[in-house]
Amino acid sequence: MQVEYVLRTNGLTKKYKDRTAVEGINISVKRGEIYGFLGQNGAGKTTTIRMIMGLIQPTSGQIELFGQKLEPRRRAPFERIGSMIEIPGFYPNLTAAENLDIHRRMMGMGNKESIEQSLEQAGLLEVRNKRVKSFSLGMKQRLGIARALLHHPELLILDEPTNGLDPAGIKEVRNLIMDLASKRNIAVLVSSHILSEVQQMATILGIIHNGTLVEEIEQEVLQMKNRHCMEFKVSNDRHAVMLLEQKLGIRDYSVPEPGIVRVFEQLSESAAINRTLVGNGVDVAEITMLRETLEDYFLSLTGGGRSA
Numbered sequence: 001m002q003v004e005y006v007l008r009t010n011g012l013t014k015k016y017k018d019r020t021a022v023e024g025i026n027i028s029v030k031r032g033e034i035y036g037f038l039g040q041n042g043a044g045k046t047t048t049i050r051m052i053m054g055l056i057q058p059t060s061g062q063i064e065l066f067g068q069k070l071e072p073r074r075r076a077p078f079e080r081i082g083s084m085i086e087i088p089g090f091y092p093n094l095t096a097a098e099n100l101d102i103h104r105r106m107m108g109m110g111n112k113e114s115i116e117q118s119l120e121q122a123g124l125l126e127v128r129n130k131r132v133k134s135f136s137l138g139m140k141q142r143l144g145i146a147r148a149l150l151h152h153p154e155l156l157i158l159d160e161p162t163n164g165l166d167p168a169g170i171k172e173v174r175n176l177i178m179d180l181a182s183k184r185n186i187a188v189l190v191s192s193h194i195l196s197e198v199q200q201m202a203t204i205l206g207i208i209h210n211g212t213l214v215e216e217i218e219q220e221v222l223q224m225k226n227r228h229c230m231e232f233k234v235s236n237d238r239h240a241v242m243l244l245e246q247k248l249g250i251r252d253y254s255v256p257e258p259g260i261v262r263v264f265e266q267l268s269e270s271a272a273i274n275r276t277l278v279g280n281g282v283d284v285a286e287i288t289m290l291r292e293t294l295e296d297y298f299l300s301l302t303g304g305g306r307s308a
């Protein structure tokens with residue numbers, strides 16, 4: 001069966017006069033899938049999303065929506081896409097339902113029933129007649145998602161919907177997104193700069209760094225990345241790695257920083273590995289058993305905590 005993509009980009013690039021914001025981005029989002037778009041501040045998430053939404057013109061590259069190539073100056077099939085980019089603005093003195101109604105009429109889409117429906121989907125039906133100024137940030141974010149759902153989109157594009165939320169708010173938004181994908185088969189492209197916020201809901205995670213997509217990780221691999229290892233603090237990591245390979249046949253290792261070697265196999269053989277290293281001239285100052293988390297991995301791809 002042919003895979004059905006709702007969104008594909010090919011070599012998507014945006015250059016500004018003095019800098020390249022996004023370069024050669026290839027992402028594909030399938031129906032019912034949650035694509036987590038992860039990257040630090042300034043990585044290029046919003047720029048990518050704005051190009052997909054036709055808000056800015058790509059410098060080069062293509063965008064395909066629902067199998068149709070997006071041509072310059074031709075309207076994108078926005079009736080099939082719902083989006084929330086940046087913090088949604090609402091009239092504070094109007095109720096949730098009134099805000100959605102204004103939006104619906106302004107955009108000329110949806111009907112009265114769709115207001116109730118999308119408020120219900122976002123878990124806001126009970127507060128539909130409350131003024132937005134009394135809403136928490138989490139409720140406003142969900143109202144933003146409700147607004148994006150008004151016209152029953154097949155693709156939902158959410159730029160940092162969990163930004164600034166507390167853990168409970170994050171969980172609410174996450175559950176909502178997961179429900180929309182699993183129960184309504186809506187494809188979701190959701191960006192974040194915090195791994196833990198998208199890790200649990202994404203079916204696939206694309207990591208963007210300095211404008212390029214440095215890695216795409218499928219959910220099954222995401223699970224595997226949280227794995228145990230032995231960490232050796234050594235006097236010479238290059239020599240240590242050579243010994244691991246040649247003397248012990250170890251292939252699954254990493255050097256997360258100079259002088260540190262992590263070994264992911266033969267976990268019960270730390271003493272033997274230690275003997276081999278020491279016996280061949282590599283000093284071992286410390287051996288630690290640990291779990292390399294996805295967080296470590298993400299940081300290793302994006303150059304630690306440093307921002308671009």
Ligand SMILES: Nc1ncnc2c1ncn2[C@@H]1O[C@H](COP(=O)(O)OP(=O)(O)OP(=O)(O)O)[C@@H](O)[C@H]1O
Nearest residue numbers: 016020021039040041042043044045046047048193
């Ligand atoms: N209009 C513009 N002119 C020049 N440079 C821009 C413009 N818009 C964005 N940039 C630059 O492009 C890069 C990517 O910005 P972008 O807003 O896409 O990042 P982001 O991943 O959304 O970051 P954040 O997490 O802070 O929202 C940044 O370095 C930014 O300064």
Ligand SMILES: [Mg+2]
Nearest residue numbers: 045046047159
């Ligand atoms: Mg952004």
